[in-house]
């Protein structure tokens with residue numbers, strides 16, 4: 453049963469979802485890089501994918517931008533949501549953001565095809581604030597964080613469908629993040645085969661920028 457399966461997830465240790473180069477980085481990022489497996493019920497996953505599918509299907513997958521961080525993707529910035537999806541996004545906001553943080557008014561929806569992947573990057577500090585929170589749908593994937601100054605320091609997050617990840621503070625500013633391509637998609641010794649993955653990403657505005665001010669962020673963050 454899906455419901456009992458989801459409950460059981462809560463009893464598994466953090467090491468089932470988060471691996472790292474060592475205990476120091478694991479402990480330092482304990483509150484900065486989080487995964488909440490089973491954050492979405494299967495009904496909520498279906499609500500989101502049903503709503504997103506028609507909008508995504510109108511777009512083409514993009515490839516081969518030599519300087520682009522993301523390959524094999526299509527995306528949209530969505531600001532109008534059904535009531536059911538708004539309730540889900542409110543749960544994300546409550547789980548990931550503090551009451552003082554303002555969110556970008558549109559939510560970033562990214563559809564990676566099975567061969568699609570995201571190269572290491574740090575989200576623009578000009579357009580995105582301290583917190584990034586993402587829901588994963590359809591396919592599991594592995595997100596790797598690598599310290600931008602100390603490449604030996606890394607963390608890997610196993611992102612199952614229905615999970616929520618949160619990157620904030622040091623994990624967001626001092627570490628790059630990437631989504632591994634299918635050939636490299638392992639969580640420790642465990643192969644994590646990549647299929648099509650949709651992510652729904654909420655971000656805070658840079659501190660001191662109001663939601664209605666000029667200089668709204670461009671789609672790519």
Ligand SMILES: O=C(O)CCC(=O)C(=O)O
Pocket residue numbers: 560562570575586629631651653673
């Ligand atoms: O798909 C994700 O969860 C992350 C996407 C990402 O890193 C980005 O758009 O900057």
Ligand SMILES: [Fe+2]
Pocket residue numbers: 573574575629
């Ligand atoms: Fe990113």
Ligand SMILES: [Mn+2]
Pocket residue numbers: 560671672673
């Ligand atoms: Mn982006």
